Amino acid sequence: MVTFELERTAPLPLAEAWRRLTEWPRHGEVVPLTRVTVATPAPTHVGTVFVARSGFGPLGFDDRMEVTVWRPPTDDEPGLCRLEKRGRVVRGWAEIEVRPGPGGRSRVVWREELGVRLLPGLFDPVLARVARYVFGRAVNRLLRTE
Structure with a gap:
């Protein structure tokens, strides 16, 4: 398993940065050879399940994820979403945190522990x-992008 952290500052209000990062099907638009399907009814909440299918044709794998923490940002508190990866191939977790940054920007911290079976x-x-x-x-x- 590997653990890493990414930090970004975006010229977006908190709510917009949060929306862009937590619209799960959009992840499939920005990760090559990946399609994301949400398996539970909207809106996202604790218990939401979605699957990222990565690969080409029959040569691929499913990365099944479940939202275990769902706390959108407010004026007083940063937003935090935690995903548990429960696929057969990909294991671990990811956290997306959105907090106020300098000059009305949003500060994003993405933390992830990632393991690939075998x-x-x-x-x-x-x-x-x-x-x-x-x-x-x-x-x-x-x-x-929008």
């Missing part, structure tokens, strides 16, 4: 670099 620990440094790149790019694109 991938030996010897490959953790490579997994960490790849995950940081892929998730960093995805966060950047989610915050930039």
Whole structure:
């Protein structure tokens, strides 16, 4: 398992940054070869389940996630969403935190613990670099695009 953290500052109000980061199907639009399907009725809440299907045709895997903490930002408190990864291949958790930043901007912190079943620990440094790149790019694109 690898653990990493990404931080970004976005020229967006808190609610807008939160919305962009927690519209789950949009994640499939910014991560190559991935489609996200929400399995529970909207709106998102503790217990919401969604699946990221990554791959090409029959060569792929499902990354099943469940929201275990859902606390949208308010004027007084930062927002926090925690996802537990419960797929057969991908395990771990992710946290998305959105808090006030400088000059009316939003500060985003994305923390993740990621494990890939059957991938030996010897490959953790490579997994960490790849995950940081892929998730960093995805966060950047989610915050930039509508």
